[in-house]
Amino acid sequence: MIQDATPEIDLALFGAMGDLAMRKLYPALYNLDRDGLLAAETRVLGLARQEIDGDAFRQRVEEALDKYLKPGNLDQQCVKRFIARLEYIQLDFATVEGYEAIREWREGVSRPMTVYLAVPAAIYGDICGNLEASESLDNQSRVVVEKPIGYDLESSQEINDAIGAVFPEERIYRIDHYLGKETVQNLIALRFANPLFGNQWNQNQISHVEITVAEQVGIEGRWGYFDKAGQLRDMVQNHLLQLLCLIAMDPPSNLDADAIRDEKVKVLKALKPFSRDSIGRDVVRGQYTAGSIDGTSVPGYLDEEGSDTESRTETFVAMKTEVANWRWAGVPFYLRTGKRMPDKLSQIIIHFRQQPHYIFDPDQRDLAANKLIIRLQPEEGIALQVLTKDGGLDKGMRLRPGPLHLDFNSAFPKSRIPDAYERLLLEVMKGQQYLFVRRDEIEHAWRWCDKLVAGWAERDIPPRRYPAGSWGPVASIAMITKDGRSWYEDY
Ligand SMILES: NC(=O)C1=CN([C@@H]2O[C@H](COP(=O)(O)OP(=O)(O)OC[C@H]3O[C@@H](n4cnc5c(N)ncnc54)[C@H](OP(=O)(O)O)[C@@H]3O)[C@@H](O)[C@H]2O)C=CC1
Numbered sequence: 001m002i003q004d005a006t007p008e009i010d011l012a013l014f015g016a017m018g019d020l021a022m023r024k025l026y027p028a029l030y031n032l033d034r035d036g037l038l039a040a041e042t043r044v045l046g047l048a049r050q051e052i053d054g055d056a057f058r059q060r061v062e063e064a065l066d067k068y069l070k071p072g073n074l075d076q077q078c079v080k081r082f083i084a085r086l087e088y089i090q091l092d093f094a095t096v097e098g099y100e101a102i103r104e105w106r107e108g109v110s111r112p113m114t115v116y117l118a119v120p121a122a123i124y125g126d127i128c129g130n131l132e133a134s135e136s137l138d139n140q141s142r143v144v145v146e147k148p149i150g151y152d153l154e155s156s157q158e159i160n161d162a163i164g165a166v167f168p169e170e171r172i173y174r175i176d177h178y179l180g181k182e183t184v185q186n187l188i189a190l191r192f193a194n195p196l197f198g199n200q201w202n203q204n205q206i207s208h209v210e211i212t213v214a215e216q217v218g219i220e221g222r223w224g225y226f227d228k229a230g231q232l233r234d235m236v237q238n239h240l241l242q243l244l245c246l247i248a249m250d251p252p253s254n255l256d257a258d259a260i261r262d263e264k265v266k267v268l269k270a271l272k273p274f275s276r277d278s279i280g281r282d283v284v285r286g287q288y289t290a291g292s293i294d295g296t297s298v299p300g301y302l303d304e305e306g307s308d309t310e311s312r313t314e315t316f317v318a319m320k321t322e323v324a325n326w327r328w329a330g331v332p333f334y335l336r337t338g339k340r341m342p343d344k345l346s347q348i349i350i351h352f353r354q355q356p357h358y359i360f361d362p363d364q365r366d367l368a369a370n371k372l373i374i375r376l377q378p379e380e381g382i383a384l385q386v387l388t389k390d391g392g393l394d395k396g397m398r399l400r401p402g403p404l405h406l407d408f409n410s411a412f413p414k415s416r417i418p419d420a421y422e423r424l425l426l427e428v429m430k431g432q433q434y435l436f437v438r439r440d441e442i443e444h445a446w447r448w449c450d451k452l453v454a455g456w457a458e459r460d461i462p463p464r465r466y467p468a469g470s471w472g473p474v475a476s477i478a479m480i481t482k483d484g485r486s487w488y489e490d491y
């Protein structure tokens with residue numbers, strides 16, 4: 001059944017034959033269609049430079065759905081309905097020639113057009129300029145752009161200027177797909193709907209925060225892109241800093257996009273820059289060497305396809321940082337992300353302070369602090385680790401840590417947890433921007449990262465090696481251990 005809440009749109013998808021489109025966007029659009037969340041008239045125009053016709057394009061998309069959707073979600077009738085929405089135009093995006101075909105596709109149609117740029121950011125400006133020059137846009141058209149926007153502050157400003165010359169900020173949707181993950185939404189609910197947490201959320205009650213985003217994959221054939229970027233630009237500048245902002249921000253006055261984004265910007269501005277000394281002490285860069293993941297041997301970074309054996313690009317970063325404001329002064333935020341780690345795992349751990357006076361067994365003192373464990377993947381859920389009395393007559397007043405657990409899959413068994421791209425595409429269709437990143441957020445994040453990169457270059461700090469399948473260089477463990485703490489390990 002179509003829910004009339006989703007407005008109809010025309011989606012022009014640049015990069016229609018690329019990895020992102022095949023792996024994420026068509027499956028997400030199909031799932032929305034299957035769940036009755038695509039308006040009947042919504043159409044999708046694939047644009048790419050391959051010389052194929054509409055039928056061959058639809059065939060490729062159908063194969064992608066077969067490959068990337070969970071078998072239980074494939075319903076042949078829905079596949080047929082979804083595929084019938086697709087059309088294809090062959091185009092070289094860099095030149096204006098051929099863009100008139102988009103205008104022709106839109107002739108006689110009044111529904112808004114959304115342009116999705118699933119292409120490298122370096123050609124966002126060309127595409128926006130060509131769309132404008134060919135008069136393919138109107139004053140309702142929106143644009144969706146992917147991360148990373150640029151390589152540093154300067155390049156991101158150039159790209160944002162080029163997009164902004166054609167689209168006003170309120171019609172630009174900058175994707176950070178972590179913001180579409182179910183638990184991230186729940187983080188907002190948890191923090192701002194529950195006084196239990198809202199009132200404890202500060203340096204008086206929280207001792208430190210951990211954010212781990214571990215990936216099992218390596219660079220997946222993306223050497224050309226990744227070796228120029230590295231894990232700091234690929235993951236920290238966007239996903240980890242966005243998570244940090246959602247944890248650290250003050251309550252917004254309402255759920256409007258700008259109210260939320262204003263608060264996130266304040267956090268980014270308050271992030272302490274690293275000094276020459278603290279870079280060596282509080283940041284660890286790593287690069288994986290050959291190893292094994294789930295019992296399968298995998299090559300080291302320098303042996304990946306297309307590699308340059310001299311590369312010093314990092315595939316792992318761990319750091320201790322701080323948000324220098326009244327709420328968070330003195331509370332370390334430990335961040336860690338890497339490729340080729342033992343598990344795919346994204347989680348945030350909020351470590352609460354211990355009770356001011358402790359009355360239980362001194363041997364158990366280390367247990368005596370609550371932790372809030374916010375799991376983004378693989379199993380989405382939130383658990384509060386509390387201490388209770390260990391059961392049994394022979395145990396006396398022994399404490400036992402255990403979770404008060406909210407596992408979204410078992411708590412809400414009937415509702416499928418949607419992929420981040422489903423949520424984000426739906427919000428674009430509805431014209432809601434609160435899950436998208438504003439220009440100033442991106443630029444403040446780059447400013448902070450650029451200083452770190454400059455510090456690495458100045459101090460000439462090479463990445464430390466870690467075997468694929470490990471939790472990163474030993475130095476990343478030492479970095480937190482010297483504060484008398486450890487990375488949360490209940491994987
Ligand atoms: N893949 C992913 O998981 C993620 C991707 N992203 C971002 O999404 C965007 C797309 O990434 P991804 O799909 O992986 O990239 P791909 O290289 O797989 O796809 C990009 C597509 O754009 C096409 N293209 C590039 N230049 C032109 C041009 N001048 N004219 C016509 N077609 C052109 C390429 O065509 P051709 O093959 O002919 O060169 C290719 O099909 C990037 O900005 C990336 O950073 C962000 C997060 C995750």
Ligand SMILES: O=C1O[C@H](COP(=O)(O)O)[C@@H](O)[C@H](O)[C@H]1O
Binds near residue numbers: 346
């Ligand atoms: O943006 C990116 O994210 C993926 C990790 O996303 P996830 O949803 O699978 O956690 C990362 O592998 C990729 O390098 C990066 O560009």
